[in-house]
């Protein structure tokens with residue numbers, strides 16, 4: 001195993017009955033950027049098993065609306081508010097997403113299944129990132145925000161530069177809760193301008 005699986009965040013998630021250790025990532029991002037506010041129409045791409053959904057549904061309460069998308073099912077009974085779930089591949093459910101109206105915030109914690117061949121994994125994740133950005137540009141309101149997981153590679157700069165054409169502020173963020181050996185970073189694109 002390449003990393004210590006049961007680390008501090010894994011144990012903390014278990015202790016608090018969270019669905020995934022990744023809940024600490026959205027918590028860390030939100031603390032810094034205050035993305036999750038009442039009344040949002042929010043889209044969570046790659047939402048299963050639902051750690052991020054647990055966090056956002058608790059923060060939004062009954063205000064706003066949450067749409068989740070994933071290849072894997074979620075257990076809707078684990079969330080404090082109702083979740084509108086689209087069970088499918090983001091490359092195939094574009095129309096279903098668009099039918100939900102425009103979003104104030106799009107979150108993506110999507111990552112591809114690892115093949116163990118690092119250049120293939122980086123390429124697969126790059127394709128997912130491009131699709132997430134494309135979904136963002138089709139479905140985000142002007143003034144809306146995008147937060148997307150990516151893996152640092154030679155193409156990181158291209159994705160960041162591209163997003164700078166459409167958003168007022170684009171930052172990349174490395175989280176404390178990301179495993180030390182991981183190349184994972186988050187792109188935070190704020191205030192869509194065109």
Ligand SMILES: C[S@@+](CC[C@H](N)C(=O)[O-])C[C@H]1O[C@@H](n2cnc3c(N)ncnc32)[C@H](O)[C@@H]1O
Nearest residue numbers: 020046048049050051052070071089090109110
């Ligand atoms: C790291 S997990 C997300 C964890 C989630 N944020 C949470 O807090 O529970 C990545 C998810 O991306 C999903 N995924 C990967 N490729 C996808 C695709 N093409 N379409 C939809 N979901 C995808 C996987 O099924 C997996 O559930």
